[in-house]
Amino acid sequence: MNVFVIGASRGIGLEVVRQHLEAGDRVIATARDDAGLQRLRDLGAQAMKLDVADPASVSGLSWALDGEKLDLAYYVAGVFSTEDAQSPPTQQAFDSMMHANVLGAMQALPQVAPWVQEAQGQFVFLTSDFAQIGGVESSRGWVYHVSKAALNMAVVAAQPDYPKAQFLLIHPGWVRTEMGTPDAPLLPEESVAAIRATVAARKTGKVGFVCSDVPYLRWDGTPFSSW
Template sequence: MNVLVIGASRGIGLELVRQYLDAGQRVIATARDADGLARLKDVGAQTIQLDVADPASVSGLSWLLDGEKLDLALYVAGVFSTGGAISPPTQQDFDVMMHTNVLGVMQALPQVAPWVEEAGGQFAFLSSDMGHIGDSRSSRGWLYKVSKAALNMAVVAAQPDYPRAQFLLLHPGWVQTDMGTSAAALTVQDSVSALRQTLAKHKSSKTIHGCDDVPYLQWDGRPFAGW
C-alpha cells in the first residue's frame, strides 16, 4: 500500500508515518523544514519538502507525485489558537490559521486527489470535534473552530469531482501532542492506532455524491450526528 502523509514532521503525522511503516507500507511524507525532513528520513519514509501555508510550495506537489497510485492520503497539517469571541482576531492570526487549515487543504486537494483516484483509494483529512457546528458550546478556539468547519465544507464540496476516491473527515480525539498538551486524554500512539482501524473499516469503493456520504468520524469510528 502506498501512503502519503501531509504534515508529518511531528505529533500525529509522524506517528502515522511510523505505524504505517511498521505495518510494511510504503510511506511518502512531507515536512516544511530540514529538521522535520530528517526525522522522517530517520524512520524510513520517502520525503517531500512542503509548506502547506505557501501556495507556491504546494503548486508543484502533483508534479512531484507524478505516476504515483496513492491507496491512502492523509492531510494532517494544522495550527491551533485558543482565543474566543470576546475580542476580534488580528489579521496575522487569521491569515496563519486560514492559510494552514483551509487554504492548504484547498491547494493540496486537487494536487493529490487524482493520484488517490488512480488507486481507488482514500483521502482523509484531520478535522476536529471543534469544527462540529451542532455541538459548539463556547467560543474557545474561535478561529480554529471556524477553520475546521471551513475545512469540512471544502472536503464535502470537492468530493463529487473525484468519484473514484473516498474522502473522509476524522477527529483524532484530544491527543497528547504539542497542540493537545500533556493533559490530553489520548496518547498519540493510541489515537493513531484507532484512526488506522477506522480508516480500514470504512474503506469503500462506492461513488460519493454528497455530504451525507462523506464520513465525519471520531478516532474510534463513532460518527458525528449532523454537521
C-alpha cells in the first residue's frame, strides 16, 4: 500500500509513519525541518520537505507527487493554543492557527486528492472534538475550535469533487504528545492503531462519494452525534 502523511515529524504523524512502515507499506511523509526529515529517513520513509503554513512550500506538492497512486493519505499537521474568549486573539495568533489547520489543508487537498482518487483510496484528516458546535461548554482553545470546525466544512464541501476518493474526518483523542501534554490518557501508538483500524473498517468499494458520505469519527470508530 502507498501511504502519504502530511505533518509527520513528531507525535501522531511520526507514529502513523512508523506503524505503516512496520506493516510493510511504502510511506512518503513530510516534515518542515531537517531534524524531522532525518527522523523520517531513519524510520525508512521517503521524506519530503513541506511547511503547510507556507503557501509557497505547499504550491509544488502536486508536482512532487506526479504519477503516484495513493491508497491512503493523512493530513495530520496542525497547531493548538489555549486562549479563550475573554480577550480578542491577535492577528498573528489567528493567522498562524488558520494557516496550519485550515489553509494548509485546503491548499494540500486539491493537490493530493487526485492521486488518492487514482487509487480509489482514502484521505484522512485529523480533526478534533473541539470542532463540534453542539454541546460546547468552554471557550478554551477558542481559535482552535474555529479552525477545526472550518477544516471539517472544507473537507465535507470538497468531497463531491473527488467521488472516487473517500474522505474521513477523525478525532485522534487526547494523545500524550507535545501538543497533547503528558497528562493525556492515550499513547500515540494506541491512538494510531485505533485510527488505522477505523480507517480500514470504513474502506469500501463504492465509487461516487458525496459530501453527506464524509464521516466525523472518534479514533475508535464511534461517530459524533452532531457536528
